[in-house]
Amino acid sequence: MDEPPEALLPPIEELVSEFNDLPRPERRPDGSPNHWVFGTCRLYLDYDPTTDVIIAVNPQSNDVKMDGPGRMVSWETGSAQAEATVPYLLDAFLDDPRNIQNHPRPSAPWTWSTLDADKAQAVQDVLEKHGVRPEVCKVGVCSEEELEVLERVRGKVFQRLLDNAKKKPKPKSPVDPGNSTRCHGCGLKRQCFFTPLMMCSRCNKAHYHSRVCQLEHWTTHKRACAIHGALKHFYNRAAKDPDARALLKSLHLESYPVDQMLTLHLPLRRLVLAGQDTPENLELLFGPHYKQGVKKDHEDMRIECLLDPPPGSPSHAKYATTDAASLNASPRPATEAEQKMVKEVRDIQEQIRKRRAKGKPPSQEDMFAILWPITGRNWEAKYPVFVLARNTMVDPGVLADEFRGLSLSSA
Known part of the structure; x- marks a missing residue:
């Protein structure tokens, strides 16, 4: 089958009757408290549509009960989610693994939390509505430590299901910043986890369910995080700090609406033009x-300003x-390095003037004739320099975008 069928459960009345007949010891055979923490989460394998499971874990022994798949998480209201969840919750405790050696016999929880x-x-x-015995109806709220255990077990269960099914998750697709x-x-999706997604404190744009995911994503996120972090700092500091306002x-x-700036190019360019782009001001x-x-x-802004694009150039x-x-x-x-860069751009501009027809x-x-003698097969490394040279020289009637759209398919 391409997708797992939804679990077929007995009627809720039958489940409640069997559950109420279960023994309810205060402690389990191994001596650990008969306390369970449970939660529902969305299970993602490489099938569609997704389905939900309920996982219950004994925090001390790490014993696990699980039931599903079925629709539990995706209902719109909490009451509807609970109504859909309770049958699977009861069935998880009714499941009798008598063919598994040394596994405890089924029993109702002494206490449980979510x-x-x-x-x-x-x-x-919902438990009270369907007549579950009163002493079991009380559901508590789990501690942070119990939640960590539940989330850790969820990860292991999920991986085991993947391994047993010999399936792999769908390829990761990029997540838009701020999602x-x-x-x-x-x-x-966040419905896959028991713990809420945590937000990157620097940029407020990326969200993670664990420190592991954050560390693994850092090489991808590092650049965007720094940019968003700088933009966030600019919004907050420029609006409040007297020195920044001055x-x-x-x-x-x-008088510019600081919080409407989508990039930092404008204040950065003004700093460079005014010669105030010192480390302290930055x-x-x-x-x-x-x-x-x-x-x-x-x-890049420093080089472009030092080139002083003349009127009529695309940059101007x-x-x-x-x-x-x-x-x-x-x-x-x-600086010496900037002087070298400016000279390189000027040399390319001179080559362009010699080769191109006027007004075109x-x-x-x-481009190849100019860059190949300089770089050979690594001409692509100098392509941005060529574009900069082109955009900072006068060429009436020709826009920068016309060259930016130049096809490189034959390179």
């Missing part, structure tokens, strides 16, 4: 980790509406 107060009350109401419904590490005023950004506006978030953009047109006319452009002097963008042949 994830939170709302779920506990909803399950308790709080899925773990950005493993890609599973700096923004000197950059003619005091940290003031973008936070102590600004190097991780804006270093590359800052370096790009910033004509956002550069403050009253801001005196005086970037800090170029350089062709793909022009």
